[in-house]
Amino acid sequence: MKKKRLLIRASVLTILAASVIMTIYANLAEGGRSGPETGDKAPDFILTDQNGQRHRLSEYKGQGVLVNFWATYCEPCKEEMPLLEEQYRKYKNEGVHILAVNIGETDVVLNRFLERHELSFPVLNDRNQEVVDAFGVNPLPATFLIDKEGTITGIHEGPILNEKMAAEMMEKIKP
Amino acid sequence: MNEIKCECGHVNPFGTILCESCGKSLSGTEEWKPSDMRYEGSARRSQTYNRTIVDKIWNFFSSVKVAIWLLVITLIVSAAGTILPQKMYIPPSVSPETFYGENYGWFGKVYYALGLHELYSQWWYMLLLASIGVSLCICSLDRAVPLYRALKSQGVRRHESFLKRQRLFGVTKGENLEEAVVKLKENLLKKRYRIREEGNAILAEKGRFSRWGPYVNHVGLIIFLFGAMLRFFPGMYVDEVLAIKEGERKEIPGTGGKYFLENKQFIHEVYDKNEHEAFAAALEKKGQIDKNFQTDVVLYKRSGDTVPGGEVKLKKEKEESIRVNEPLKFDDYALYQMDFRPILTGMSFLLIDKETDEELGEVRIDLDNPESRYDLGNGYAVEILDYFPDFDLNEEGLPVTRSKAPHNPAFVFEMKAPDRPDGEISFVAVQQTMEPYGNNKYKMQFSGIETKNVSVLTVRKDLTLWIFALGGLVFLVGLALGSYWNHRRIWIQKREQEIWLAAHTNKNWFGFKRELKAVLAGTGINEPQDRHETKGESR
Structure with missing residues (x-):
């Protein structure tokens, strides 16, 4: 009798506790990043760069890729461009690539920007913001570090402040 | 922690106040207490066992006092969330970290620090809501199960003390009582009472289901809460x-x-x-x-x-x-x-010779995708050197764009003409034109806009809607059960030259007494006394 009572009470409480925890967990998961988290597989994408060349993220398998989301009207984005350029030159022969994804500005704006800033890494235009949505990018700039397996090993929302920080990012995804 | 055996022979669970079968007080006091009838004097388990941690948690949630406190706290906290705007209602461009402090001073800072700016999705707020749900489930279970047991095993023959303790109780002395009882049973059947007999004892009962009203009601609420819970799961x-x-x-x-x-x-x-x-x-x-x-x-x-x-x-x-x-x-x-x-989707400009006012051609610019060069023929052309879809001046007084949406377009044009092969530069924004390099021969004159509607x-x-509907329906059914029907019982015991009659209803005593009057009419049995009236109490 006593045992039965304990069993019934314990199972009722367990069911209630389980549903409460599940609900709170589901709610918190929804409230977090809308895109992938660190440790998730990076969403694949196909975009065209300033020279008309197509880039597909999954084709970079075996190499590290730094994906940087930016816009011309975002001052910190512009400030980190030279830092990225420097790192790109250093690391491109070591298997780390940089893909800078513009969040879908007009060609005129983008081309004028590229004419004024000498950038050798591919600058991609995400016209319909599909890649921006897939990565859940909200504040700019946002930098995603993707290792040779295609896994996101780091998400940095905000500017890359200095050379040291940029170098650390590249080092982290060096194959 | 033993079971209690009543003198009538029925074995009651530990903690029982009135014997489930005969209704004799098991606590030892013979005093008349009508409140004992609330849960039929059954052993509310939570009041009884308190040994393991499981029991302690159970007891906490089974308390109506706790439930009321939970409701009050939730009410106060929910109200607090409406003092300042929630995060979703503040401008999306500003950081909430600074917004609350800047706009509402120290109070705003505290508000933000406590997480009240996102109150309704805080884990502890959810926990508060959930504990109300848990309390609802356990309160109901803790009362419904013993009540069901007690009502199911109630005996026909009740102990003397039980009858005496009822609010409506009366004794009729006289001859020919057999006839009176036959007539009474007839009347009771007419009023759709279910009658059980055991020797000289009769139990007439109707509307027992109405006792389940509040619990059906709670089941409705629990279904409702379940629907609300499902909304948080993806795809629902x-x-x-x-x-x-x-x-x-x-x-x-x-x-x-x-x-x-x-x-x-x-x-x-x-x-x-x-x-x-x-x-x-x-x-x-x-x-x-x-x-x-x-x-x-x-x-x-x-x-x-x-x-x-x-x-x-x-x-x-x-x-x-x-x-x-x-x-x-x-x-x-x-x-x-x-x-x-x-929204603005296009703008048109005329290339005009300022001296002669001659129109040399029109440029129609798609603001979402402007061309870099527009050829107007006869050696005239316009090139867009720079485009600011959402034009503004920065701290240094330089033109910048605030976003990529064409809210306030501005252009830097280079106008080329046969007599100006190197081009003239002109800055054109809404209702303003600048010539940064001196007087130009040509100008770009605004000539029209194109708009499109954004719908x-x-x-x-919402896959949960039908669950809410079901919950609401069950809730209403429970409400109706508990409100429009009463659980009425009449106990009759024939003794030598005497008839004892006791009666109980869970609500609407006035209606019950009228019914009793009708049932007893013509039987010769006295109407029972209302102890509340004789005691001068009112209900």
């Missing part, structure tokens, strides 16, 4: 906004990239006073009255996998018009017309 509930420009095709948010929508055109109609002569005066007075907001759309379904940025293969599903209250429905989703706004649609999917 979608509430998104889709702003789509005329001519645009976009993925419908919340569908996981499965559906796309094309906006063919947006229509806004108003009532025409010539068409509706009867209302001409009213329309004159009120001015413009809206008649129709409509978006003509094409729904597409994606076929096969796609990669963001890559090509999408779409299959046309249907072509429909979305109007207010006439949503486009597909696959559990519904798209509702919510709002619209005109704002709500994307809604």
Whole structure:
């Protein structure tokens, strides 16, 4: 009798506790990043760069890729461009690539920007913001570090402040 | 912790106040206490066992006092969340960290620090709501199960003390009591009482189901809460906004990239006073009255996998018009017309010779995708050196764009003419023109705009709605059970030259007494006394 009572009470409480925890967990998961988290597989994408060349993220398998989301009207984005350029030159022969994804500005704006800033890494235009949505990018700039397996090993929302920080990012995804 | 055996032979669970079968007080006191009847004097388990941690948690949640406190706390906390705007209502461009402090001082800082700016999705707020649900479940279980037991095992023959302790009790002395009892049973059957007899004892009972009213009620609430809980799980509930420009095709948010929508055109109609002569005066007075907001759309379904940025293969599903209250429905989703706004999509400029006012050609610029060079023939051309879709000046007084949306377009044009082969530079914004390098021969004169409507649609999917409806229905059924029916019982015991009669109802004593009067009429049995009245108490 006593045992039965304990069993019934314990199972009722367990069911209630389980549903409460599940609900709170589901709610918190929804409230977090809308895109992938660190440790998730990076969403694949196909975009065209300033020279008309197509880039597909999954084709970079075996190499590290730094994906940087930016816009011309975002001052910190512009400030980190030279830092990225420097790192790109250093690391491109070591298997780390940089893909800078513009969040879908007009060609005129983008081309004028590229004419004024000498950038050798591919600058991609995400016209319909599909890649921006897939990565859940909200504040700019946002930098995603993707290792040779295609896994996101780091998400940095905000500017890359200095050379040291940029170098650390590249080092982290060096194959 | 032993079971209690009553003198009538019935074995009661530990903690029982009145014997389940005969109703004799087991606590030893013979004093008349009507409140003992609330749960039939059954052993409310929570009041009884308190040994393990499981029991302690159970007891905590089974207390109505705790439940009321939980409700009060939730009420106060929920109210606190409305003092300052929630995070979703503050401008999206500002950081909430600084917003609350800057606008509301120290109070705002505390508000932010406590997390009240996102109160309704805080884990502890959810926990508070959930504990109300848990309390509801356990309070109900803790009372319903013993009550069911007690009502099921109630005996026909009740102990003397039980009868005496009832609020309605009376003794009738006299001859020919056999006849009176036969007549009484007849009357009771007419009033649709169920009658059980055991020797010289009779139990007439009706409306027992009404005792379950409050518990059915709680089950309804629990179903309701379950529905609310389900909304948090992916795929059950979608509430998104889709702003789509005329001519645009976009993925419908919340569908996981499965559906796309094309906006063919947006229509806004108003009532025409010539068409509706009867209302001409009213329309004159009120001015413009809206008649129709409509978006003509094409729904597409994606076929096969796609990669963001890559090509999408779409299959046309249907072509429909979305109007207010006439949503486009597909696959559990519904798209509702919510709002619209005109936006600037194009601007035109004339290249003009300032001296002669001669028009040398027109440039029509698509603000979402301007060309870099417009050839006007005869050696005239205009090049866009710079484009600021959302023009503003920065701290250094230089032109910048605040976003990529063409809210306030500005251009740096280079105008080339046969007599100005190197071009002249002109900065043109809305209602302002600058010539940074001195006097130009030519100018770009604003000549028109093009606008398109952005239709704002709500994307809604709700698989939980029927659960809410069910919960509401069960709740109402419970309410009706408990309100419109009463559980009425009459105990009759024939003794030598005496009839004892006791009666109980869970509510509506007035109606019960009237019924008793009718039942006893012509039997010769006295109406029982109301102990509340004789004691001078009122109920």
